[in-house]
Amino acid sequence: MGEVVSRFDIHVEQVREFEFMVRFDKEQYAPLRMDEPPPLGHDAAPNPARILAAAIGNCLAASLVFCAKKSGAKLDDVRASVGVELVRNERRRLRIGKVSVRLETALPLDHPAIAGCLETFEDFCVVTQSVREGIDIAVEVVPRAETA
Secondary structure, three states, X not given: OOOOOOOOOOEEEEEEOOEEEEEOOOOOOOOEEEOOXXXXXXXXXXXXXXXXXXXHHHHHHHHHHHHHHHOOOOOOOOEEEEEEEEEEOOOOOEEEEEEEEEEEOOOOOOOHXXXXXXXXXXXXXXXXXXXXXXXXXXXXXXXXXXXX
């Protein structure tokens, strides 16, 4: 796709059944618990689809704030509502079929800072554009090395 400019690693560890703990690459980031809804899990924490929806909504909101700031406006009250449609593919596997994001801002759409951003801010959203374009995902399953 392009030149690698940065890299990070996170670690996901099973707690019990379908509940997992995500540990991030920086000490200041709190661990994130994840779980699946019934009938698989206990719905004790958000599942991966909800985390992806949150990442898309957050990324778009942050991109709009960034663009407005570069245009000289300060946005302090941006809100995002994210709707996710789960569908079954031709093999009857659940997939995210559609994500709809509604961004709300206190500034009117004809405000120069917002108007100038409406056509460009999405392009700067790392998560949304990566999902739209498809992400190369390499998967490897290996036995854990025994520790002495």
